[in-house]
Amino acid sequence: MEPTIYASLEDVTLSFGENVILKNCNLKIVRGAITCIVGLSGAGKSTILRLLDGLIEPSSGHVYVDGHDLCHTPERKLVELRQKTSLAFQFAALLDSLTIGENVGLPLREHTALSDEKIRHIVDDALESVGLRHIYDSLPNELSGGMLKRAGFARAIVTRPELVLYDEPTTGLDPIVTNLITDTIIRLRQKLDGTAVVISHDLHSIFRMADYVAMLFEGAIIAYGPREEIRTSSNPFVQQFLTGNEVGPIPV
Amino acid sequence: MGILERFGEKTIAFLEYLGGIISLIGETIRSLVHAQIRYAETFVQSYELGIGSLLIVLLTSLFTGMVISLESAQQAVQYGIGSLVGGAVTYTSVRELGPMLTAVVVAGRVGSAIAAEIGSMVVTEQIDALRSMGLSPVRFLVVPRLLALAIMLPLLTIFADIISIVGGMWIAQAYAHINPASFISSARQAVGFDDVVKGLFKSFIFACIIAFVGCYQGLSTRGGAAGVGRATTSAVVISIILIFGTNFIMSYFLFGGH
Numbered sequence: 046m047e048p049t050i051y052a053s054l055e056d057v058t059l060s061f062g063e064n065v066i067l068k069n070c071n072l073k074i075v076r077g078a079i080t081c082i083v084g085l086s087g088a089g090k091s092t093i094l095r096l097l098d099g100l101i102e103p104s105s106g107h108v109y110v111d112g113h114d115l116c117h118t119p120e121r122k123l124v125e126l127r128q129k130t131s132l133a134f135q136f137a138a139l140l141d142s143l144t145i146g147e148n149v150g151l152p153l154r155e156h157t158a159l160s161d162e163k164i165r166h167i168v169d170d171a172l173e174s175v176g177l178r179h180i181y182d183s184l185p186n187e188l189s190g191g192m193l194k195r196a197g198f199a200r201a202i203v204t205r206p207e208l209v210l211y212d213e214p215t216t217g218l219d220p221i222v223t224n225l226i227t228d229t230i231i232r233l234r235q236k237l238d239g240t241a242v243v244i245s246h247d248l249h250s251i252f253r254m255a256d257y258v259a260m261l262f263e264g265a266i267i268a269y270g271p272r273e274e275i276r277t278s279s280n281p282f283v284q285q286f287l288t289g290n291e292v293g294p295i296p297v
Numbered sequence: 298m299g300i301l302e303r304f305g306e307k308t309i310a311f312l313e314y315l316g317g318i319i320s321l322i323g324e325t326i327r328s329l330v331h332a333q334i335r336y337a338e339t340f341v342q343s344y345e346l347g348i349g350s351l352l353i354v355l356l357t358s359l360f361t362g363m364v365i366s367l368e369s370a371q372q373a374v375q376y377g378i379g380s381l382v383g384g385a386v387t388y389t390s391v392r393e394l395g396p397m398l399t400a401v402v403v404a405g406r407v408g409s410a411i412a413a414e415i416g417s418m419v420v421t422e423q424i425d426a427l428r429s430m431g432l433s434p435v436r437f438l439v440v441p442r443l444l445a446l447a448i449m450l451p452l453l454t455i456f457a458d459i460i461s462i463v464g465g466m467w468i469a470q471a472y473a474h475i476n477p478a479s480f481i482s483s484a485r486q487a488v489g490f491d492d493v494v495k496g497l498f499k500s501f502i503f504a505c506i507i508a509f510v511g512c513y514q515g516l517s518t519r520g521g522a523a524g525v526g527r528a529t530t531s532a533v534v535i536s537i538i539l540i541f542g543t544n545f546i547m548s549y550f551l552f553g554g555h
Contacts, residue, residue, distance in 0.1 A: 098429050124431040131429070138426035140418075152430045200430075 051076035051240045052097055052208060057106035058264075059092060066092050067103070068264035074208070079234055079241045081251045083286065084261035085295070090244040091135070093261070094210040097242065098132045099123045111207065128156070131206035135213040137197030139185040145172070146181035149200045156204070171199040174236060175229050191222035195229060202233055209233065211243040215250050223247060227254050248287060252276060260286060262295065321513050324435045325443060333433075338441040346407045346442070347449025353406060354399050354453045355460050361394055362386060362461030363468045370473035379473060383480030384487030386465035391488050392552060395458040396496045397544050400503035403450055404536040408511040411442055412532035415515025416525040424516065434516065443508040450504035451497040458496070495551045502547065503540050510536045 052074040059067040066089040074080050074097070082090050095101045096108045099115045108115045113126055139148045150168040153159055159167070165181075172178060175195040185193060194214055201209055211230060215223040227250040234241045245251050251258060258275040260268040260283055268275060268283045275283060285293030328334075370382045415438055418424050424434050462484065469475040514532040518524045 095425075100425055100428055124433075127429060127431045132426075134422050134426055134429075136421065138422040140423055140426070141421075151432070155430070155432055 048075040048078065050074065052110045052242075053108075054093065054096065054103075055107045055109070057096065057103040057108060059089070059096070059101070059103045065264055070106070070261075070265050072259055072266050072269070074240060074242055075257055076240050077238070078256035079230070079243060079254050080257040080259060081243045081245055081255035082259045082261055083245065083248075083251060085286075086246075088261045089264060090261055091212050094132060094212050094242065094244060097208070097210055098130050099127055100132075128204065129206055130208040130210065131201040131204065132210045133194070133197045133201040133212065133214060135216060137185070137193040139193065139196060139200070141185055143185075144181065145177075145183050145185065145188070145196050148185070149196065149203050151200070152204050167203060168199075171203040172196070174202070174233065175199045176225070191218050191226065194218070194226060198229060198233065202237060205237055206239065207237075208240045208242070209237070211241065211245075213244050213246070215245055215247045223250055226250075230254055317517060318509060318513050321435065321439065321509060321516070324433070325439050325509075328433065328436045328440050333436045333440070334444065335437065335441050338437075339444045342441045342445035343449050346403075346410075346445050347453060350403050350406055350449075350453060351456065354402050354457050357398055357402050358390075358395065358457035358461040359464040361398055362390055362464035365389055365394070365461075366465035366468040367472060370469045370475060374473045374475070379469075379475050380479050380483050381487075382469050382473065382475055383466065383483030386469070386480075387462050387484035388487045388492075390461040390465070391458050391492050391496045393496075393544070393548065395461055396454050396499040396503065397540060399454045399457045400450065400500065400507065400540045401537055403446070403453065404503075404507045404540060405533055407446065408507045408532045408536045409529045411508070411511030412514040412518075413525055413529045415512060416518035416528040419516065419518045420521050420525060439508070439512045439516075442512060443505065446504035446508045447501055450507070451500040454497060454500040458493070492552075495547075498551070499544065499547050502543060506539045506543065507536050510539065 050073045054070050054072040057067050057070045058065070070093070072082075072093065082093060084090050092101070096103060096115075097110060099108075099110075099118070102116055106116075110126060111129055115123065115126065118126070139145070140151070143151065146165070146168050149171055150164045153164045153167060168181065172180065175198045177192060177195055177199065180188065180192070180196070185196070188196060198211075198214075214226050214230065218226065230241060230243060231254050243251070243254065252272055255272045257270065258268075258272055259266050260275070262282055268278055268280050270278070276287070278284065281294050284290075285295050291297050365386050366382060369385050370379065373379045373382050373385070415424070418438075427434050427437055466477055466480045469480050470477060511532045514528040514535070518528040520527075
């Protein structure tokens with residue numbers, strides 16, 4: 046059966062002044078799958094997540110999420126559409142002044158009329174699903190990097206979004222926590238029965254969790270396909286990236 | 298780069314700034330009209346921004362009232378118009394120095410804190426996180442701070458006026474032997490209730506300036522920790538310049554300077 050597309054970038058160009066970040070970039074995100082985007086540092090991978098979350102608009106082209114074009118959409122409509130997506134930030138971006146429980150429950154408190162008791166129950170469940178118990182009353186500055194990231198995941202999934210975007214979830218973590226985070230992403234995708242996009246540099250983690258892999262280079266997706274197809278790709282750019290070789294078409 | 302080019306760049310930057318501030322004011326008014334107010338956060342901010350500034354406002358106002366009295370009382374007694382010192386101190390405090398000095402002190406203490414806090418939230422992606430959750434940073438951050446300042450700055454000004462007059466009265470008695478009854482009688486003749494109201498109206502406008510400039514500088518922070526520092530400094534400098542400028546304009550129209 047042909048996979049259905051949940052989100053896509055179509056001919057997206059994004060530039061800030063003379064600095065071109067994305068150039069005629071095309072990408073398809075398959076519904077119900079984990080798509081990992083790889084590429085050099087500063088290639089614009091995180092920018093793709095922000096486009097998919099409607100936080101920035103492309104200079105030209107279109108960004109579709111669940112059939113809705115996010116471009117030129119009024120902020121009020123975007124707020125509505127953002128209920129379908131959720132972004133887990135690289136450094137969690139939890140609000141310093143709130144406890145972990147308040148942070149995770151914030152979207153529910155602001156967007157629903159659920160009782161405090163019900164919200165507490167959902168937040169506890171979300172924290173449980175990322176393996177964090179008993180930290181409801183902790184402040185963000187009391188947690189380790191890995192715990193912060195998982196708390197960020199809990200906030201991202203608490204509203205049960207259809208699309209979860211993970212920005213470099215394993216960067217800067219030790220191998221054990223990296224494995225834990227990777228397992229968590231796989232488990233959360235299954236739990237939500239939704240779609241996920243992950244930006245990562247960790248190849249071991251990527252090939253464990255990805256259903257599809259896309260490689261971004263010089264503002265465009267130069268390789269895209271199922272995990273195994275990319276792993277065995279003869280594309281010299283992909284090969285150089287996967288092997289980490291300094292010699293090849295990618296200038297060092 | 299030529300002078301014309303530099304002038305053009307500065308003009309564009311100024312218009313961008315103006316447009317940004319106007320847009321922020323518009324969005325804030327929309328939130329207020331739709332009653333999108335976080336009351337608990339407004340209360341917390343009122344306490345932190347208002348009560349936290351009380352001591353420093355009282356001290357600066359006390360010394361200001363004392364120095365006005367010191368400068369004017371002995372001279373006035375020499376010329377036989379000692380009975381007018383109470384009026385002079387009260388008049389200056391209620392109409393000009395009370396609202397303006399309180400605003401300047403609060404701009405330095407609170408405006409910088411607002412810019413630094415929001416700026417830090419920008420560089421640590423907390424503002425993006427709010428937007429990603431479908432929450433308006435204006436409703437979440439700007440509205441509570443604006444309301445807190447709009448309520449607390451006029452209240453602080455009342456305290457500043459009182460302590461300034463009390464300080465002035467004490468110095469007038471101590472150094473020029475002007476008795477408090479004469480001081481108060483002169484004050485009551487010189488200043489009417491409408492002067493007090495107009496002074497508090499000035500405070501309200503200054504509160505809006507401090508809140509909007511602080512929040513805007515914070516929200517437009519770029520470039521990490523250095524950017525937060527720049528935003529903080531700019532918030533204070535711009536607020537103080539605007540406070541002095543609008544004070545002149547308001548005095549001109551409110552107190553019949555025209």
